[in-house]
Amino acid sequence: MLNQSINEKNLKLLKGRTFQKFLKGNDSESAFTKVLDDLNNKLSDSAYAFDDFVPKMVNGKPGYDCANPEDELVLKKLNDNIKRLFKVKTSDRHAIVKQTISLLQDSQPISIIRLDIKHFYENIDRNKIISFVNNEWLLSHQNRMILKSFNESSQITSTPGLPRGLSISSTLSELGLRKFDSKVRKIKDVYFYGRFVDDMVIFCTKNPGEIIDEISDLLTDLDLNLEFNDKTFIFNAEADNKKTEFIDYLGYKIKFETSPEQTKPRELTVQISDKKIHKIKDRLHKSFRSYLRTRTFDLLLARLKFLTGNQYIIGDIDRTKLKSGIYYNYPLLTTNFQLKQLDTFYQKLIISKAPHIEKSMSMIKKHNSTGGVKKNSRLQQIQRMSFSFGFEQKIMNSFDRKISRKIKGCW
The missing domain is CATH 3.30.70 (Alpha-Beta Plaits)
Structure with missing residues (x-):
């Protein structure tokens, strides 16, 4: 039988990525005790006091994130319970x-x-799905109360459908379309x-x-x-x-x-797809524009490595290392001609006369000339980037959450 309780043992299984996100990876016993104390202060027999969710953009659309580790852990456990009890499997x-x-x-x-x-998450009937979950009587009283508190949070009630950015929305949407999927088949x-x-x-x-x-x-x-x-x-x-x-x-x-x-x-x-190719090219341009503003070479290099290589996505519960990137996003390609085209585009880009490129490359070359000849100069690092190589060799990068956020910040 599934242990649904919001307790120390269960929350420790979920804390990994949350502690990286909110506490810079500090998963010491004292840090966990502090989060657990804060959580228990917000949890009563009849409600859980969610703090205001933090607005953010999710794929260009409004969404939300949790404001603190205790709220995220509570939602994670609730989501995990619903997925297990209702046997929800996310499509692969x-x-x-x-x-x-x-x-x-x-x-x-x-x-x-x-x-x-059209407008998938916004048009899902949240109240109808939550009523279904409650009427099945699979969730414990504590979890039903937390789900009710979530649904009655001011930002959630003012959001049409399911809020983007929260993992529980994905689970509830799958539940909402389960009967539809079955009938289509x-x-x-x-x-x-x-x-x-x-x-x-x-x-x-x-x-x-x-x-x-x-x-x-x-x-x-x-x-x-x-x-x-x-x-x-x-x-x-x-x-x-x-x-x-x-x-x-x-x-x-x-x-x-x-x-x-x-x-x-x-x-x-x-x-x-053409849309994804366009997005990659657009991100290359945005990376150089950002470098021109900030002059942070390490961040430019990280962005180029991110686009031309692959990186780990750490799973929440089972800590499975999932991968994404130029190979792991597109492992089913039958031809590499687009990758070679991207390489050609990139090499032409870094010698182009576009103002943001020319000025960026001028700064990079100037750093080389003042720093003397180096085997692994900034210019050489920029010139070496290759989509084909990143795909064929499955090149892996290692970025922590903080760097990943900065990388995506200009996109």
Whole structure:
């Protein structure tokens, strides 16, 4: 049986990343005791007194973060309890894309639908999901009370739907769409359905327009206040006359044959999506603009390493070292030509006449000339950056939370 209690033993299992975030990694017994005392002072039999959440931007949209370690630990334990009791499993981006690629390689006639839910978190009915959680009577009284306190916090009540930036929102959204996901998979002639947050992909054997109508009806029948945006992609095997087609999904751009030979797998190439390529180039420019303002070379170098390499993301509970970066975000690429294009773009960028680049490189070269010839000069470090090398060699960087925040600060 799951121990749901908000107690010392359970919270110690969750404290790692929180203590790095709020206490600069100080996980001493005295520091933990202080946090536990502060938490207990805010916890009563009938409520938990959350401090005001801290506003922040999440992927360009308003969201929130916890203001202190005790609030974050309480929400972490509540979220962990809900995930375990309701068996909530977050979709695996890598697995969904891998399955999509596998199905696209099949030579059988297919129709494909890609749908994107508009304003996903903002349009989820938070109160309805929380009522469902409470009515199942799986949560302990203490956890139900904390969930109620969270839902009645002034900033949460004034936020439409689920607040972005808090891990509990992801868990509650998955619960809210569980029945919908199950019913979509049962639609006749749908033989694969995958959803990662607000992005859906569907493979079917009948007219995709009819499938979309059925899915829209499901949203209405289940009283889900959700609708699809204009990113809808439809490939109808019976109506499309093109030799090749593209589908953008979860950061990848997949090019596939529309009419393959029956006896051979469908030919396809897996690339990084145009949107992600544009974002990388934009971040390169922003990194140099920031350097021109701050003249902090180590931070510029860290940003370039971040973009061209890979880094660890430390898990909260099981402390599994997750990885992200140019390789680990796109391990399914079938061609490296975009990486070589990025390398070419970068090398041209650092010798370009764009004012923010030219001035930045001038400062870097000037430092070299005043510091004498060095084997690992600043200029050489800048010139050595390579997306292809970072991908092929799976180059790993090590950035702590403080540096990671600074790296992303100008993006």
